[in-house]
Amino acid sequence: MAGAGITRLVVLLSVFSTLFLSSSAQTCNSYSFTGNQAFTNCMDLPVLSSFLHWNYDQSTGKLQMAYRHTAVSSNTWVSWAINPDSLSRAMPGAQALVAVPQSGGAPSVYTSPIQGYQTSLAQGNLSYEVTGLTASYQNNEMIIFATWSLPTTTTKINQVWQAGPVSGTTLGPHSTSDSANLNSKSALDLVSGQSQSGGGSSSNLRKRNVHGVLNAVSWGILMPTGAIIARYLKVFKSADPAWFYLHVTCQTSAYIVGVAGWGTGLKLGSESVGITRNPHRNIGIALFCLGTLQVFALLLRPKKDHKFRLYWNIYHHSIGYAVIVLSIINIYEGFEILQKDDWKKAYTGVIIALGAIAISLEAYTWYYVLKIKRSENKVPYGANGNRANGYGSSAV
DSSP: OHHHHHHHHHHHHHHHHHHHHHHHTOOGGGOOOSTTOOOSEEEEOSSTTEEEEEEEETTTTEEEEEEEEOSOOTTEEEEEEEOSSOSTTOSTTOEEEEEEEETTEEEEEEEEEOOSSSOOOOOOOOSSEEEEEEEEEETTEEEEEEEEEOOTTOOEEEEEEEEEEEETTEEOOOOSSOHHHHTOEEEEETTTOOEEEOTTHHHHHHHHHHHHHHHHHIIIIIHHHHHHHHHHHTTSGGGTTHHHHHHHHHHHHHHHHHHHHHHHHHHHHHHSTTOOOHHHHHHHHHHHHHHHHHHHHHHTOOOTTSTTHHHHHHHHHHHHHHHHHHHHHHHHHHHHHHTOHHHHHHHHHHHHHHHHHHHHHHHHHHHHHHHHHHHHHOOOBOTTSSBTTSTTOOOO
8 A cells, every 4th residue: 555655656746747847848849829820930039938939921921920928927018029120229110019918808919119219119000011910818928919911022020029017007118227128139030930139239248247347446446445545555654655656556547447437338328229327327427527637636736835735635535535435336336237246245345345444544543643643742851851952951
């Protein structure tokens, strides 16, 4: 009896394991449509848990397709589109099919021509004729069916697919920070079935990473290090004038590298039309302006005994500390955009280390300065009880 029970248990586990593995490994080829619908071509789209199935008759230009999007919640819209103009700027000009789950029955599905990045996915006619537009929503899977009438010369299309939030009856914008949403586009050969991802996505990611590294190292590490050198090393006479040259070298290097990082940010902005990072961009512009003012202020630095030197020092220190605070804030803003939690943790460690060094030096320099002042206030006496320098002796 015990052996039979174990056998049944093993069989059940085997069945469940087989079902689990088969569902985990599901591809477009393993999917079967209801209603005897069949498609000769299909592809697993690289992002957003999506699949495309299609039949294409080039002689008539008829593209019969089914777009499947899995893991769709009831408050998420999905869309599949053809962009006849451009793949690099996928949204403007896209001719989209949009589907939205409904609480009381079949999902709402309609056509939407997209004019620009700031779109509300309003319903409208497309530049292509679309017939047989329907949608189904079951088990958190949305499927859009349609037949497109394309020019008979068409062999390749630029496809774009997306998903975004729904609040009430309002369709919200899709994420502009998630790499899946940014890379949901490809060029598709309808005849051969070959697909090529949107050119420039990996290049843009590399540029974003370079932008982040340059600015974190320059504004976020070199700049505070230069301030620490100036504040604490100049207390020691033996470090004069070495501290000044170290300070200038550190801050100048930070500015040069920072300008390079700022330039990559401008390039990224020009290539990402419609994607705005207002706080990050505005703080970056302010940092560049303040940093440039510091460089020019160095050229106008008065001598130590000049009557305006005090005011210059106040200006120089105020701008410098403002740059450091804004830099740290903006670097964390950048990490949020890049979604680099490991970079954020590493930079936090660097900031903690710099803060610990600054606190230690602050304590030690105060001790050192007070010690020097106490020693200067002590005036030695001569062997006869008079002050060694002659002061305090009576006139004869």
